[in-house]
Amino acid sequence: xxxxxxxxxxLRRQWENAARREARLLGGKEAWPVLxxxxxxxxxxxxxxxxxxxxxxxxxxxxxxxxxxxESVRYRATSDAVEIPAxxxxxxxxxxxxxxxxxxxxxEFDALASFVEHVDSAFHSLLVRKRxxxxxxxxxxxxxxxxxxxxxxxxxxxxxxLRMLSNQGNDTKFFExxxxxxxxxxxxxxxxxxxxxxxxxxxxxxxDGEHWLLLMDLxxxxxxxxxxxxxxxxxxxxxLPGTRLLLVENExxxxxxxxxxxxxxxxxxxxxxAWLEGDGxxxxxxxxxxxxxxxxxxxxxxxxxxxxNLHPLLMTSEVYEQFAHLAVAEPVVAGAEPPVDLSPAExxxxxxxxxxxxxxxxxxxxxxxxxxxxxxNWAGDC
Numbered sequence: 001x002x003x004x005x006x007x008x009x010x011l012r013r014q015w016e017n018a019a020r021r022e023a024r025l026l027g028g029k030e031a032w033p034v035l036x037x038x039x040x041x042x043x044x045x046x047x048x049x050x051x052x053x054x055x056x057x058x059x060x061x062x063x064x065x066x067x068x069x070x071e072s073v074r075y076r077a078t079s080d081a082v083e084i085p086a087x088x089x090x091x092x093x094x095x096x097x098x099x100x101x102x103x104x105x106x107x108e109f110d111a112l113a114s115f116v117e118h119v120d121s122a123f124h125s126l127l128v129r130k131r132x133x134x135x136x137x138x139x140x141x142x143x144x145x146x147x148x149x150x151x152x153x154x155x156x157x158x159x160x161x162l163r164m165l166s167n168q169g170n171d172t173k174f175f176e177x178x179x180x181x182x183x184x185x186x187x188x189x190x191x192x193x194x195x196x197x198x199x200x201x202x203x204x205x206x207x208d209g210e211h212w213l214l215l216m217d218l219x220x221x222x223x224x225x226x227x228x229x230x231x232x233x234x235x236x237x238x239x240l241p242g243t244r245l246l247l248v249e250n251e252x253x254x255x256x257x258x259x260x261x262x263x264x265x266x267x268x269x270x271x272x273x274a275w276l277e278g279d280g281x282x283x284x285x286x287x288x289x290x291x292x293x294x295x296x297x298x299x300x301x302x303x304x305x306x307x308x309n310l311h312p313l314l315m316t317s318e319v320y321e322q323f324a325h326l327a328v329a330e331p332v333v334a335g336a337e338p339p340v341d342l343s344p345a346e347x348x349x350x351x352x353x354x355x356x357x358x359x360x361x362x363x364x365x366x367x368x369x370x371x372x373x374x375x376x377n378w379a380g381d382c
Contacts, residue, residue, distance in 0.1 A: 236278030249290035301339035
C-alpha cells in the first residue's frame with residue numbers, strides 16, 4: 001500500500017522518462033486516463049497496525065486531484081467491509097502535473113505548452129523528448145529557432161557565414177547560442193543529415209574556426225611522418241612536397257589508397273575547400289575523389305572552382321551503375337539543379353542521382369583494387 005507522497009515521487013520520476021513524457025503529452029485521448037495502483041493493506045497489516053491503515057485511508061480521503069477509486073474489502077478482523085483506496089485515476093496532463101506538485105516540473109510543462117502552441121507540430125516530439133536542447137533558453141528564442149529551421153534549406157547560405165543569415169529576426173549571435181538546437185530541429189526535417197554533415201556544411205556556410213585535415217604521404221619519403229594532421233588555415237599557406245595532390249572526401253578511405261610516388265593525399269576536407277585557393281596545390285597535378293551523390297558532386301564543383309584542371313576519380317555514371325547495388329537512399333539532396341562547375345557528363349550524373357531511389361554510393365564501399373588501380377592510372381597519365 002502506497003501513500004499519496006510515495007506515488008507522487010513515482011509520478012515525478014515518470015516525468016523524467018522521455019518516452020513516457022512524450023506519450024502522455026502528445027498521445028492525445030488514447031494516453032489518458034492513467035491508473036496508478038495504490039495497493040491494499042494485507043490482513044496481517046490490518047491486525048498488527050490498524051492505526052497506520054486508518055492514517056493511510058485518511059490521507060487518501062484528503063486527495064482532491066484526479067479521482068481516487070475505492071474498493072470494499074472484507075477482513076476477518078472487521079465486522080463490515082472496509083473502503084480501501086485501490087487506484088488513483090489521473091485524467092489529463094494537468095492532473096499529472098498537479099499530483100506531482102513540483103515547481104520545476106510546472107515550469108517545464110508551461111514551456112512545453114508554449115512550444116506546442118507556437119511551434120510547428122513537426123518539432124513537438126523533439127522538444128518534448130529532449131529538454132536539454134531548450135532548458136535555460138528564453139521561450140521566445142526556442143520558438144524563433146523552430147521558425148527559422150522551417151525556413152532554412154540546404155546550401156541556402158551560399159558561402160556566407162552563419163552569423164550573416166538573417167531570417168525570422170535573428171541577431172548575429174543567434175547561431176552561436178543556438179547551433180545545437182537548430183541542428184536538432186533541422187535533423188527532424190532532413191532525417192539526421194545535418195548532424196552527419198555539420199550545420200555549416202549543410203547550409204553551405206563559410207566554416208569559421210580551425211579545421212584539421214589528415215595528410216598521408218603515399219610516397220613514404222615526402223614527409224617526416226606517414227600521417228599528420230594539419231589545420232586547413234596552415235595548409236593554405238604551406239608549399240607541399242611532391243608533384244601530385246590527391247583530395248579524398250572522407251578519412252575512412254585511408255585503406256583504399258595505394259603507395260604512390262611524389263603524392264600527398266589530403267583526406268577529410270568535406271566542405272572545407274577554401275584552402276585550395278592558397279599555395280598548397282600550386283603547380284601540382286590534383287585529383288579529387290568523393291562520394292557519388294549530389295553532395296559529393298557539389299564538393300567536386302567547389303574544388304574545381306578553385307582548381308580548374310582538377311581531375312575527378314571514380315565519380316562517373318559508369319561506376320555508379322556498376323555498383324548501384326551498394327547504393328543507399330540520399331535523404332536530402334544538395335540542390336534541385338547541378339552546379340555550373342560540373343562537366344556536362346557530371347551534370348547528367350547529378351540529374352540521374354536526383355531521380356534514383358538510391359542515389360548515394362559512398363566511396364568507402366567501392367572495391368579496394370578498383371580504387372588503387374584508378375588512382376595509379378591517374379598518376380601514370382600525369
